[in-house]
Amino acid sequence: MNEIYEFLKKCGTYYLATADGDQPRVRPFGTIDLFEGRLYIQTGAVKDVSKQMKSNPKVEISGMAGGKWLRLSAEAALDPRIEAQEHMLAAYPSLQGMYKPGDGNTEVFYLKNARAAICSFTEPPKTFEF
Numbered sequence: 186m187n188e189i190y191e192f193l194k195k196c197g198t199y200y201l202a203t204a205d206g207d208q209p210r211v212r213p214f215g216t217i218d219l220f221e222g223r224l225y226i227q228t229g230a231v232k233d234v235s236k237q238m239k240s241n242p243k244v245e246i247s248g249m250a251g252g253k254w255l256r257l258s259a260e261a262a263l264d265p266r267i268e269a270q271e272h273m274l275a276a277y278p279s280l281q282g283m284y285k286p287g288d289g290n291t292e293v294f295y296l297k298n299a300r301a302a303i304c305s306f307t308e309p310p311k312t313f314e315f
Contacts, residue, residue, distance in 0.1 A: 186224055186315045189301050192248070192255050193217040199248030199255070201226070203237035210237060214246075216280070220272045223295040224315070226261070227273045227280070230290045238294060239263065252305055259299035269293045 193199055194217060201214040212234060216227040228235050238244060238261040246257040270286040273293050284291040301313040 189313055190219050195250040196248035199246055202245040203234055204241045205237050216277055218273045218276050220269055225293050225295045227293050230292050235292055253303055255303050257301035259296035261294040262297050264293050264295055
């Protein structure tokens, strides 16, 4: 999981896919955090991505860095705890103008039942489960 975290940090921007009924939705994301042994992402409760992950928690993430790419599939699980929100926002101070722990909008989701692969054209894939 640490290697996946470091890879996504290196990407800066990665792409998160959700399902909206039978329509896939993909958008750029940039938050990634390790908290209490889990990998977390952050969004706002008012956003469609939040509603989609609550309706269907299956997500996929893809990103590229250093000539390699990541493919990750997981389930997004909402963590309503203020401590998890505080940890995420401490890691991303630039978001603190839009989000505050416990504001009713800030949401953090951890990734569970995750399967990931870091791939390249020159090396065998590295696979992970967490």
